[in-house]
Amino acid sequence: MQNPFTISFGKKPEQYISRISITQEITEMFNSERPSTQAYMVVGVRGAGKTVMLSNISKELREDADWIVMELNPTRDILESFAAKLYALPEMNRLFIDAKLDLSLLGMGVTIEKGVKISDVEQAISSMMEVIKKKKKRVLVTIDEVTINQYVREFASAFQIFIRSEYPLFLIMTGLYENINSIQNDKSLTFLYRTPKVVLEALNISAITGTYKRVFKATEEDARYMAGLTKGYPFAFQVLGYLVWKRREKKADIDYRSLCETIMPEYDQMLQEYVYEKIWDELSVKERQVVEKLSGAEAMKVKDIRDSIGYDSNTFTVYRNRLIKKGIVESVGYGMLSITLPRFDVFVQGII
Numbered sequence: 001m002q003n004p005f006t007i008s009f010g011k012k013p014e015q016y017i018s019r020i021s022i023t024q025e026i027t028e029m030f031n032s033e034r035p036s037t038q039a040y041m042v043v044g045v046r047g048a049g050k051t052v053m054l055s056n057i058s059k060e061l062r063e064d065a066d067w068i069v070m071e072l073n074p075t076r077d078i079l080e081s082f083a084a085k086l087y088a089l090p091e092m093n094r095l096f097i098d099a100k101l102d103l104s105l106l107g108m109g110v111t112i113e114k115g116v117k118i119s120d121v122e123q124a125i126s127s128m129m130e131v132i133k134k135k136k137k138r139v140l141v142t143i144d145e146v147t148i149n150q151y152v153r154e155f156a157s158a159f160q161i162f163i164r165s166e167y168p169l170f171l172i173m174t175g176l177y178e179n180i181n182s183i184q185n186d187k188s189l190t191f192l193y194r195t196p197k198v199v200l201e202a203l204n205i206s207a208i209t210g211t212y213k214r215v216f217k218a219t220e221e222d223a224r225y226m227a228g229l230t231k232g233y234p235f236a237f238q239v240l241g242y243l244v245w246k247r248r249e250k251k252a253d254i255d256y257r258s259l260c261e262t263i264m265p266e267y268d269q270m271l272q273e274y275v276y277e278k279i280w281d282e283l284s285v286k287e288r289q290v291v292e293k294l295s296g297a298e299a300m301k302v303k304d305i306r307d308s309i310g311y312d313s314n315t316f317t318v319y320r321n322r323l324i325k326k327g328i329v330e331s332v333g334y335g336m337l338s339i340t341l342p343r344f345d346v347f348v349q350g351i352i
């Protein structure tokens with residue numbers, strides 16, 4: 001039998017732990033009569049499952065005939081590709097032509113006799129959204145891995161205008177905390193400031209335990225032990241499952257604890273090569289200092305870390321908050337901090 005766990009990114013894994021509450025919150029909001037928001041930002045550390053969640057929501061809405069879903073690339077001219085994709089929709093193209101929308105000046109379609117010649121891309125999108133609205137359909141645009149650039153700025157400010165015109169247009173963007181944050185704080189994009197942010201946190205440990213128990217026919221205790229090793233981090237859940245599946249022998253009573261011990265070096269190596277090195281590279285020097293201190297213990301008092309690196313309370317709070325928002329550090333109990341990602345401490349200890 002093929003390994004049911006996957007170490008590739010972005011594809012829906014076979015062993016999938018559902019994030020019911022977040023997915024439902026978004027789909028129910030978008031499906032409601034008068035949605036109070038038409039956009040969400042999904043934030044999470046690398047490997048937290050942003051792309052998987054985005055594809056999941058897209059898939060669910062695509063199955064609904066009322067929805068048109070399109071994925072746009074943030075490194076290209078977003079407005080232009082949005083217009084082109086709308087125009088090319090097989091179920092809508094006829095209606096656009098019937099509505100005499102002539103987008104030939106924008107390089108789309110052909111000249112229409114007595115048509116309305118449109119030369120502005122935002123105008124083109126508005127006119128098409130008008131037709132779509134009459135057909136009572138809704139459009140979801142997804143943009144994965146946003147960073148701040150001119151295309152994202154242009155799209156976001158146009159989106160604001162489309163929403164004001166009451167078009168049935170919806171948006172989900174995903175990104176790392178630092179990127180989403182700089183987009184939200186861009187002075188020209190005030191509406192994104194109010195866009196709800198959904199933070200992808202750890203997967204439910206009981207759900208992970210249940211999956212390991214089922215897939216490996218392990219005891220509750222062993223499965224819980226393995227789940228603990230992943231700390232609920234989605235990528236680690238796949239990697240550990242993948243390695244245990246690969247290395248286990250086909251005998252009835254496997255000692256999962258010693259098996260996990262033998263695969264630990266491989267587990268560490270995969271986490272490091274696939275994500276931790278990147279995460280580390282993206283931290284600032286000061287953030288690294290904090291993480292370095294934390295990597296020496298299970299959990300530490302804020303005060304002790306602060307004193308040992310010589311920061312005053314305000315400076316330290318800035319870095320602490322940023323690391324928490326990035327999903328790398330968490331508060332555990334009063335005044336205590338700890339590293340969120342599994343085996344990240346081992347990784348850090350290995351490079352300092």
Ligand SMILES: Nc1ncnc2c1ncn2[C@@H]1O[C@H](COP(=O)(O)OP(=O)(O)OP(=O)(O)O)[C@@H](O)[C@H]1O
Nearest residue numbers: 009010013016017046047048049050051052234235
């Ligand atoms: N809900 C889930 N249940 C089980 N595994 C998951 C889940 N979500 C994601 N994964 C696994 O975690 C890994 C990372 O998922 P994904 O590619 O969605 O992360 P990401 O947040 O988009 O990362 P990046 O920031 O690097 O793009 C994949 O191996 C995927 O199979």
Ligand SMILES: [Mg+2]
Nearest residue numbers: 010050051145
């Ligand atoms: Mg991704």
